Amino acid sequence: MKCLRGLLNLMMSDKDIKEFHNLDKLKPISLRGKSTYHIMYAHDFTWGYLDNVDNEKLSKLCIKNYENRKSEDRRSGRAEDIVIPLNKQIEEIAAQMALAYEQHFRQPISLMEGEGNHWSQVHYKKEQSQFHHHLGNAYGQREKGADVVGVYYVKVPKDSGVLIMKYKKHEFDSSRWYFPPEENKFILFNAGVEHGVSPNENDEPRVIISMNFERKDDKNI
Numbered sequence: 001m002k003c004l005r006g007l008l009n010l011m012m013s014d015k016d017i018k019e020f021h022n023l024d025k026l027k028p029i030s031l032r033g034k035s036t037y038h039i040m041y042a043h044d045f046t047w048g049y050l051d052n053v054d055n056e057k058l059s060k061l062c063i064k065n066y067e068n069r070k071s072e073d074r075r076s077g078r079a080e081d082i083v084i085p086l087n088k089q090i091e092e093i094a095a096q097m098a099l100a101y102e103q104h105f106r107q108p109i110s111l112m113e114g115e116g117n118h119w120s121q122v123h124y125k126k127e128q129s130q131f132h133h134h135l136g137n138a139y140g141q142r143e144k145g146a147d148v149v150g151v152y153y154v155k156v157p158k159d160s161g162v163l164i165m166k167y168k169k170h171e172f173d174s175s176r177w178y179f180p181p182e183e184n185k186f187i188l189f190n191a192g193v194e195h196g197v198s199p200n201e202n203d204e205p206r207v208i209i210s211m212n213f214e215r216k217d218d219k220n221i
């Protein structure tokens, strides 16, 4: 075969050789559109602060609904969650947090639809949150799990508890990341990261709003 190609090359002009090898007809390979960056799993989290939130008004709304729990069963993690109506302010908080997430992870997210995907937690003295995650069936009540958890801090008295996230540096590791809350601060992290809140040691209540987000571009990959 090598011999035959050599013989052909001798008998052909340069133009013929180029044509024979198709060299001029080949277009340079190029990238079609934009490539996509997709996170399969990450311990990474995003946090920041929001301005112009009426924390007083939100705090009152959450405290007013203190008895209105997602579950009456105190053994369930859902009993820690307070049902609050979705108002314009909460929608805007979610939208700004989603924007911050997209800036870092380059993936659009949005607040999941449905009543169960935003709630409040109000912790009075010695109250805390047990460890949990936000994946599907986390409490036997939510079939569709979240992709991303968002927390916004409405009212944070001194020593009123820290967010604790469990993460594994390797298979046998059980590290903890302690995230200090502050008023106007928010955090977004993977829904599979187990997290809890240490007890409030202050006489004043600590108030947060928690949200479930989903990635918009997870379909049709």
Ligand SMILES: [Fe+2]
Residues within 6 Å of the ligand: 132, 133, 134, 149, 195, 210
């Ligand atoms: Fe949570």
